[in-house]
Amino acid sequence: MENDPRLSLRLHFNKGLTFGRGKADLLQAIAEEGSISAAGRRLGMSYRRAWALVEDMNGHFHAPLVDSSRGGAKGGGASVTELGQSVLADYRALEAMLRDAPQIATLRMALEGDISEQK
Amino acid sequence: MENDPRLSLRLHFNKGLTFGRGKADLLQAIAEEGSISAAGRRLGMSYRRAWALVEDMNGHFHAPLVDSSRGGAKGGGASVTELGQSVLADYRALEAMLRDAPQIATLRMALEGDISEQK
DNA sequence: GAGGGTTATGTCTGCCGGGACATAACGGAG
């Protein structure tokens, strides 16, 4: 991803759902690839895991974030629903808001060995 | 803690450090109790774990967040350094900023069974 | 000096999350 690897955000919600970079990137990759397995390959994770994450997301929201249908050769595949795109956009916005927050800069400066890499 | 249990924030930094509610609450409890073990008791975690978290924090920042000295009966104990208080304040500020973000409200509404509990 | 509360550290075990592997069911292309 083109995102800053030095900082990532994970949200913990009430019902055991955690939403972080992993699910966000997966959602984005599915939207761009049109397939769960292709997205998984691109992100270097097994299809098993990618599907598990999708199932988790779909189960915790009141409507699925990812629609999917079986069959290969352009037959089946997966797509991100409106809700899914909305969730993804919200997460990215929060990520950006956080990244630009002054407190993050303060914390970074207090970290060990983080001074060197702001060339 | 008096904080909203339905949402929590975890920051992932570059060098394997993760800072979330656990460490933040611990830091705050140490500041208020003046002792690692007392803080651990209050939060319902073992001293072993509390100390491990402190060690992790102190190791990842360029200066310790918690000062400690041995001995009981008001002899030793632990206190949160200026840096520690600053880090804690920064985290609380980010938490608040996040909690009040409109995207969080949007996400909450999309979650399963989250509508009922806003009495 | 005895006792209690504290920091600091070692070790063991159980659990569970994730990775690896396997398989079924399906659908379009050719």
Next chain:
DNA sequence: CTCCGTTATGTCCCGGCAGACATAACCCTC
């Protein structure tokens, strides 16, 4: 009808993390 790529699901196993237990060193109060 065959083949390929996909969704969907089951099972096994291993590593790492968390909790439980144990101990040492320390320091103040009484």
